[in-house]
Amino acid sequence: MAALSDDQISLVLLILDEDREQHTLRLHARDRGLLVVGDDKALAAIKAGLPVGSDDTWSVLVGLVLIVARRCEEALDEIDERCQELETQAIGYASSPQRRSMGRLRAELFRIGETQAAQKNLLSADEELSQSLGEDHQRLLARAETAFGANHSMTTRLYAMLGDVLNEQDSVVSERLTLVATIFLPLTLATGFFGMNFQWMLDRLDALPAFIVFGLAVPGLLTVATLFFIRRLTRSS
Numbered sequence: 001m002a003a004l005s006d007d008q009i010s011l012v013l014l015i016l017d018e019d020r021e022q023h024t025l026r027l028h029a030r031d032r033g034l035l036v037v038g039d040d041k042a043l044a045a046i047k048a049g050l051p052v053g054s055d056d057t058w059s060v061l062v063g064l065v066l067i068v069a070r071r072c073e074e075a076l077d078e079i080d081e082r083c084q085e086l087e088t089q090a091i092g093y094a095s096s097p098q099r100r101s102m103g104r105l106r107a108e109l110f111r112i113g114e115t116q117a118a119q120k121n122l123l124s125a126d127e128e129l130s131q132s133l134g135e136d137h138q139r140l141l142a143r144a145e146t147a148f149g150a151n152h153s154m155t156t157r158l159y160a161m162l163g164d165v166l167n168e169q170d171s172v173v174s175e176r177l178t179l180v181a182t183i184f185l186p187l188t189l190a191t192g193f194f195g196m197n198f199q200w201m202l203d204r205l206d207a208l209p210a211f212i213v214f215g216l217a218v219p220g221l222l223t224v225a226t227l228f229f230i231r232r233l234t235r236s237s
Contacts, residue, residue, distance in 0.1 A: 002122050011122075013065065059137065082105065083158050083161060086165070087161065103166070106163065109158050113155030117152045123148065182227065183227070
């Protein structure tokens with residue numbers, strides 16, 4: 001949020017801490033000075049990058065906005081590395097904890113991306129905030145706007161990449177479940193048929209050769225034939 005009244009500019013931004021949690025940072029600036037309001041983690045996130053030796057309130061204000069954008073950029077670099085690790089580990093079949101980690105990262109990226117897009121729009125050259133500053137400060141504000149836009153683009157890219165990986169994992173799971181069901185289909189059929197109490201079976205299937213032929217060989221052949229048929233069908237399609 002940005003609010004302008006007389007000679008005062010008030011900004012409300014969201015900054016990421018070391019744990020990538022968002023904290024509210026309120027900036028109130030006028031010619032006589034700058035007031036920064038936030039909790040301990042929000043203030044700690046901007047402390048290292050605070051401009052030193054500048055008496056220009058508006059330069060410090062824009063500098064703080066740049067710090068918020070760069071802090072998000074650093075957090076996204078960490079997320080990018082984590083996404084690359086998960087993508088590498090997900091080759092073939094990923095475990096349930098890995099898929100849950102991808103889901104949590106996607107939710108986090110969506111939240112960060114929406115915030116960065118909103119803050120980019122806040123600093124647009126068409127907005128009243130930019131037009132109320134001098135030309136030099138407008139250039140710095142444009143840099144911050146570009147940084148927020150780059151952050152939003154990066155979150156969109158990472159969000160889409162994780163979505164593709166999760167879709168691939170869903171396909172792998174479906175294929176494996178289909179394969180297992182296919183393998184057990186002839187076995188279930190043979191078990192159900194030979195488990196029926198037909199008198200002919202009771203009279204004749206009471207020896208070891210009959211058990212080997214009808215209990216092992218026939219289900220095995222049915223399974224192999226089913227897999228061979230599915231493979232031929234898959235190749236032809």
